[in-house]
Amino acid sequence: AQSVTQLGSHVSVSEGALVLLRCNYSSSVPPYLFWYVQYPNQGLQLLLKYTSAATLVKGINGFEAEFKKSETSFHLTKPSAHMSDAAEYFCAVSVLTGTASKLTFGTGTRLQVTL
Amino acid sequence: DTEVTQTPKHLVMGMTNKKSLKCEQHMGHRAMYWYKQKAKKPPELMFVYSYEKLSINESVPSRFSPECPNSSLLNLHLHALQPEDSALYLCASSQDLMGARQPQHFGDGTRLSIL
Numbered sequence: 001a002q003s004v005t006q007l008g009s010h011v012s013v014s015e016g017a018l019v020l021l022r023c024n025y026s027s028s029v030p031p032y033l034f035w036y037v038q039y040p041n042q043g044l045q046l047l048l049k050y051t052s053a054a055t056l057v058k059g060i061n062g063f064e065a066e067f068k069k070s071e072t073s074f075h076l077t078k079p080s081a082h083m084s085d086a087a088e089y090f091c092a093v094s095v096l097t098g099t100a101s102k103l104t105f106g107t108g109t110r111l112q113v114t115l
Numbered sequence: 116d117t118e119v120t121q122t123p124k125h126l127v128m129g130m131t132n133k134k135s136l137k138c139e140q141h142m143g144h145r146a147m148y149w150y151k152q153k154a155k156k157p158p159e160l161m162f163v164y165s166y167e168k169l170s171i172n173e174s175v176p177s178r179f180s181p182e183c184p185n186s187s188l189l190n191l192h193l194h195a196l197q198p199e200d201s202a203l204y205l206c207a208s209s210q211d212l213m214g215a216r217q218p219q220h221f222g223d224g225t226r227l228s229i230l
Contacts, residue, residue: 032216043119043205043221044158051216090157096215100146100170103219105157 002027004074004091006106014114019063019078021109023091026072032094033074034103035065039087047089050074061085086113118142119222121206127228130196136225138189138206146170147189148219149181150205158205164189165211193227201229 007022025031032051036044048059055067065076074091091106119140128134138147145166150158163171164183178200180192189206203226207219 034218036221041223041226043121043223044207046218046220049216049218094215094217097171100163100165101209101215101217102160102163102171103158108155108157 002029002031002093002095003104004033004093004106006089006091006109008109009107010110010112012112012114013081015083016080019076019081019085019111021076021089021091021111023065023074023076023106024072025074025091025093027093033065033067034092034094035059035063035074035076036090036092036105037061037087038090038108044090047076081111081113083113083115086111119206119208119220121204121222121225123225124223125226125228127230128193128196129230130198132196133192133194135193136191136204136206136227138191138222139187140208140220141187142208142220143186143210144208144220145186145211146209146217147183148207148209149189149191150207152203152205152224154202162191196227196229198229201227203227 003026005024034049035047048057050067058064092103122137147164149161152158161175162181167183182190203224205224206222209217209219
């Protein structure tokens with residue numbers, strides 16, 4: 001079965017510092033991977049997706065992620081954190097099951113940005 | 116602004132009430148989803164509709180009844196809910212189900228409280 005694991009339920013960085021949120025996947029086939037962000041009292045917003053076209057994926061709000069097959073990782077990074085980046089971040093893998101695809105989410109990482 | 120619209124944003128109901136949650140999208144997507152999200156947890160898939168037909172039911176109790184009247188609308192009918200059903204209910208849509216690489220687009224959710 002395909003799954004993702006997010007290391008660190010809570011990450012705190014200073015404004016302007018590098019953001020690194022970790023995600024490792026488990027899959028017997030090439031995975032389709034996604035990062036979503038959830039701000040308080042909102043739904044999930046797609047940050048970026050990996051669908052095998054390129055290993056370095058650029059997303060919205062200055063975020064990017066690199067797919068590393070050798071490390072089974074898809075970590076999310078941003079060079080310089082802003083206060084507005086404080087939110088919950090979910091890594092997810094998409095699985096095709098019969099006639100439907102399903103998203104399996106990691107447990108989430110809460111990003112705190114301090115002054 | 117989200118392209119998936121959910122109403123109402125908040126709902127408080129008693130355990131004997133009947134209510135409905137509504138979800139609408141106009142992106143031409145043919146797959147629609149209901150998720151349940153408890154505080155500090157990732158979303159959990161409840162139902163998947165593909166081309167207006169129920170494709171996946173993740174063993175959800177019968178007090179939750181989904182309906183897809185047309186390709187743009189998705190309802191979730193609620194009856195005799197329990198306090199543990201209090202959660203954020205998220206609707207999502209994607210272009211179609213046969214491509215696991217298709218991202219899901221989420222609404223902002225309905226926050227449901229059961230008294």
